[in-house]
Amino acid sequence: xxxxxxxxxxxxxxxxxxxxxxxxxxxxxxxxxxxxxxxxxxxxxxxxxxxxxxxxxxxxxxxxxxxxxxxxxxxxxxxxxxxxxxxxxxxxxxxxxxxxxxxxxxxxxxxxxxxxxxxxxxxxxxxxxxxxxxxxxxxxxxxxxxxxxxxxxxxxxxxxxxxxxxxxxxxxxxxxxxxxxxxxxxxxxxxxxxxxxxxxxxxxxxxxxxxxxxxxxxxxxxxxxxxxxxxxxxxxxxxxxxxxxxxxxxxxxxxxxxxxxxxxxxxxxxxxxxxxxxxxxxxxxxxxxxxxxxxxxxxxxxxxxxxxxxxxxxxxxxxxxxxxxxxxxxxxxxxxxxxxxxxxxxxxxxxxxxxxxxxxxxxxxxxxxxxxxxxxxxxxxxxxxxxxxxxxxxxxxxxxxxxxxxxxxxxxxxxxxxxxx
Amino acid sequence: xxxxxxxxxxxxxxxxxxxxxxxxxxxxxxxxxxxxxxxxxxxxxxxxxxxxxxxxxxxxxxxxxxxxxxxxxxxxxxxxxxxxxxxxxxxxxxxxxxxxxxxxxxxxxxxxxxxxxxxxxxxxxxxxxxxxxxxxxxxxxxxxxxxxxxxxxxxxxxxxxxxxxxxxxxxxxxxxxxxxxxxxxxxxxxxxxxxxxxxxxxxxxxxxxxxxxxxxxxxxxxxxxxxxxxxxxxxxxxxxxxxxxxxxxxxxxxxxxxxxxxxxxxxxxxxxxxxxxxxxxxxxxxxxxxxxxxxxxxxxxxxxxxxxxxxxxxxxxxxxxxxxxxxxxxxxxxxxxxxxxxxxxxxxxxxxxxxxxxxxxxxxxxxxxxxxxxxxxxxxxxxxxxxxxxxxxxxxxxxxxxxxxxxxxxxxxxxxxxxxxxxxxxxxxxxxxxxxxxxxxxxxxxxxxxxxxxxxxxxxxxxxxxxxxxxxxxx
Numbered sequence: 087x088x089x090x091x092x093x094x095x096x097x098x099x100x101x102x103x104x105x106x107x108x109x110x111x112x113x114x115x116x117x118x119x120x121x122x123x124x125x126x127x128x129x130x131x132x133x134x135x136x137x138x139x140x141x142x143x144x145x146x147x148x149x150x151x152x153x154x155x156x157x158x159x160x161x162x163x164x165x166x167x168x169x170x171x172x173x174x175x176x177x178x179x180x181x182x183x184x185x186x187x188x189x190x191x192x193x194x195x196x197x198x199x200x201x202x203x204x205x206x207x208x209x210x211x212x213x214x215x216x217x218x219x220x221x222x223x224x225x226x227x228x229x230x231x232x233x234x235x236x237x238x239x240x241x242x243x244x245x246x247x248x249x250x251x252x253x254x255x256x257x258x259x260x261x262x263x264x265x266x267x268x269x270x271x272x273x274x275x276x277x278x279x280x281x282x283x284x285x286x287x288x289x290x291x292x293x294x295x296x297x298x299x300x301x302x303x304x305x306x307x308x309x310x311x312x313x314x315x316x317x318x319x320x321x322x323x324x325x326x327x328x329x330x331x332x333x334x335x336x337x338x339x340x341x342x343x344x345x346x347x348x349x350x351x352x353x354x355x356x357x358x359x360x361x362x363x364x365x366x367x368x369x370x371x372x373x374x375x376x377x378x379x380x381x382x383x384x385x386x387x388x389x390x391x392x393x394x395x396x397x398x399x400x401x402x403x404x405x406x407x408x409x410x411x412x413x414x415x416x417x418x419x420x421x422x423x424x425x426x427x428x429x430x431x432x433x434x435x436x437x438x439x440x441x442x443x444x445x446x447x448x449x450x451x452x453x454x455x456x457x458x459x460x461x462x463x464x465x466x467x468x469x470x471x472x473x474x475x476x477x478x479x480x481x482x483x484x485x486x487x488x489x490x491x492x493x494x495x496x497x498x499x500x501x502x503x504x505x506x507x
Numbered sequence: 508x509x510x511x512x513x514x515x516x517x518x519x520x521x522x523x524x525x526x527x528x529x530x531x532x533x534x535x536x537x538x539x540x541x542x543x544x545x546x547x548x549x550x551x552x553x554x555x556x557x558x559x560x561x562x563x564x565x566x567x568x569x570x571x572x573x574x575x576x577x578x579x580x581x582x583x584x585x586x587x588x589x590x591x592x593x594x595x596x597x598x599x600x601x602x603x604x605x606x607x608x609x610x611x612x613x614x615x616x617x618x619x620x621x622x623x624x625x626x627x628x629x630x631x632x633x634x635x636x637x638x639x640x641x642x643x644x645x646x647x648x649x650x651x652x653x654x655x656x657x658x659x660x661x662x663x664x665x666x667x668x669x670x671x672x673x674x675x676x677x678x679x680x681x682x683x684x685x686x687x688x689x690x691x692x693x694x695x696x697x698x699x700x701x702x703x704x705x706x707x708x709x710x711x712x713x714x715x716x717x718x719x720x721x722x723x724x725x726x727x728x729x730x731x732x733x734x735x736x737x738x739x740x741x742x743x744x745x746x747x748x749x750x751x752x753x754x755x756x757x758x759x760x761x762x763x764x765x766x767x768x769x770x771x772x773x774x775x776x777x778x779x780x781x782x783x784x785x786x787x788x789x790x791x792x793x794x795x796x797x798x799x800x801x802x803x804x805x806x807x808x809x810x811x812x813x814x815x816x817x818x819x820x821x822x823x824x825x826x827x828x829x830x831x832x833x834x835x836x837x838x839x840x841x842x843x844x845x846x847x848x849x850x851x852x853x854x855x856x857x858x859x860x861x862x863x864x865x866x867x868x869x870x871x872x873x874x875x876x877x878x879x880x881x882x883x884x885x886x887x888x889x890x891x892x893x894x895x896x897x898x899x900x901x902x903x904x905x906x907x908x909x910x911x912x913x914x915x916x917x918x919x920x921x922x923x924x925x926x927x928x929x930x931x932x933x934x935x936x937x938x939x940x941x942x943x944x945x946x947x948x949x950x951x952x953x954x955x956x957x958x959x960x961x962x963x964x965x966x967x968x969x970x971x972x973x974x975x976x977x978x979x980x981x982x
Binding site for chain 1: 546584602649892977
């Protein structure tokens with residue numbers, strides 16, 4: 087009997103040509119077919135047929151970044167994302183997860199991400215932690231090494247300072263202007279750790295003559311839950327967002343986060359089996375646009391020179407899921423003074439991949455170390471990113487190379503803001 | 508069962524020698540299952556996968572395998588379309604994909620020396636830096652390893668003008684079935700010292716020896732190229748045009764054909780503006796000196812128009828050329844939109860028989876009620892009839908098996924061959940006698956037995972088992 091919970095029929099679309107192999111970061115760093123897209127599809131098929139156990143399937147699936155570069159490389163349009171998603175969901179039910187995995191997931195998924203009040207508290211916690219001598223004490227005493235998994239400890243030192251805000255930021259409705267109306271999607275991590283980027287994004291949109299609304303009751307996009315196989319929560323969050331963004335009539339739903347945007351454009355896929363939501367989800371997904379797409383089409387004026395030599399690290403989910411490749415490069419080209427240098431391995435995942443770099447810290451660092459020489463040899467003093475996860479990972483990469491004083495990491499929005507605001 | 512136990516002993520003894528790092532000896536089920544297949548049909552899980560990165564390691568493994576009678580299956584990146592690396596009798600898969608440390612270009616000798624796991628496309632890239640070229644260009648060249656290309660004697664679109672893999676091999680380092688390390692050929696174009704074992708090993712599909720290093724010939728890189736797209740209302744006319752071009756003294760570097768079914772599939776999938784009422788489309792690339800190809804392009808245009816071409820377009824820029832080639836690239840994704848299983852054949856006929864082959868293919872398609880599109884390297888007679896089916900449909904797959912057999916028969920009847928570039932492997936083994944005759948095949952078997960008396964090197968390939976038939980269905 088075939089396990090129908092796995093995307094078994096989809097595995098037949100793979101003709102096993104192997105064209106995905108060079109595109110797969112884990113095949114490059116783990117050096118075996120088991121950790122390639124073709125290998126994983128074969129194993130999912132075998133697991134569905136009962137020829138291997140779920141435990142046999144677990145490691146190869148856990149080690150997948152979910153960067154989806156294989157989908158772009160695939161000549162026959164295999165829906166790898168669906169196959170991976172089904173495997174994650176089944177493995178979540180059928181196999182035992184390590185203590186570490188459960189600890190990180192419950193901390194993030196169940197408590198933090200979906201609840202804005204919890205995020206506010208977390209933000210306050212982060213804020214007070216960073217402003218008090220506690221951070222210093224914790225770092226010195228190594229107390230974090232005991233409490234937190236290695237990955238979290240490593241990243242603790244590069245997490246940006248949360249801004250001091252006494253209350254939850256209120257995004258004022260602007261006076262109706264412009265012909266284009268957009269609803270802005272904040273994203274929970276972005277709203278916590280990188281909220282100035284959201285502020286700048288909204289300012290840029292308004293400067294470009296776009297009417298921006300920050301819809302109330304919007305929620306976490308559900309991407310991390312979906313990557314972890316918790317599709318139930320992901321679907322609930324999707325519905326919450328669809329409802330929230332139906333509160334007005336908008337031309338676009340705009341986000342500045344590659345990963346969240348990828349989740350939003352796949353709400354239609356996520357809710358395809360729920361008749362009451364299918365159409366609403368399709369409408370929602372169709373309206374999503376990354377901020378770079380809106381700004382690239384606008385007649386924003388670039389006032390200030392930004393004197394940097396920059397490389398661009400595209401977010402995998404922006405490239406391979408949102409299929410937004412040209413707009414960020416068009417914007418980069420418009421910034422006066424900015425010397426953009428294309429780098430080798432540009433499309434290779436940095437190894438961040440949601441919470442992959444925390445759960446699979448060593449594997450993630452292998453990928454980062456495989457990527458960084460290409461960054462370094464392009465001799466930049468700025469790395470431009472489009473996703474907070476990549477942002478932190480690239481900062482980590484710079485730190486590991488011992489180049490924190492030479493190379494800055496900035497979100498594309500920050501670079502545009504430097505020139506335009 | 509016996510083989511199973513022997514494979515276990517092989518691993519134990521290999522581990523005891525501590526020659527190969529434990530991380531390159533793969534024994535878990537998920538790892539072994541990941542080397543059970545290639546890009547064709549069939550699924551057999553080996554007892555162990557070993558990833559050698561040195562000749563001495565291969566020698567040691569093969570020595571043990573020969574002593575214990577354990578089958579050894581060399582594998583590159585598993586892009587074979589004929590079952591070349593599938594471990595049909597279990598045993599050891601030698602995964603060469605991780606052995607890519609040597610890629611050296613010697614510009615003064617115009618040669619490259621490579622490890623077996625080097626990606627084919629990387630050789631040409633490295634040669635490019637010295638204004639040279641490694642011409643063989645199988646469509647999987649960005650994935651496939653040179654070791655696999657050598658074993659299968661891979662070809663590609665450039666075959667028409669530049670030949671195939673064997674035309675670029677000057678020398679090899681091989682490990683024989685008893686574990687000896689020997690060198691064949693050398694570094695020079697001229698070399699008549701004894702039997703040409705190099706050419707015998709190339710294309711022997713890993714059944715005679717294991718290739719551990721190759722010395723390859725490079726050629727000067729053409730300074731320019733030009734791409735043309737030609738439309739024909741009548742398929743027969745396209746065949747006549749091809750002959751006319753070649754008789755004119757022009758050898759295009761690529762000469763590809765797409766039939767009406769492939770054009771229709773591409774247009775339905777991603778409209779590129781091609782007319783769907785033409786019977787054939789030719790993509791022609793000529794290369795050479797910029798001034799020479801200007802003139803040749805006009806000659807090609809003349810040949811086509813004189814022979815009934817509806818339209819000849821010459822690309823004005825590299826971008827336009829790549830737009831032309833896009834149509835050809837889209838054939839594969841386009842044809843699997845309807846059904847997922849693709850059976851890609853490479854039966855090859857003498858150039859003049861192409862129109863006749865097309866006619867017969869149409870008959871086979873109708874008689875068996877199968878989905879068949881034809882494209883391929885028209886210039887050298889190497890067509891790719893592709894059958895589109897669904898492996899889950901047992902009844903349909905039986906019809907497909909019958910049709911494949913008929914395609915082979917037709918090719919041989921027209922004076923052609925079973926395989927132009929994909930190799931025999933498991934897929935075409937049942938048809939070998941049809942082409943070679945019983946005595947011809949027996950001669951090959953004698954060669955095999957003298958190289959590999961214990962039949963440990965890639966057993967189950969090329970030579971059919973008694974009563975073996977083509978089976979594309981699972982089970």
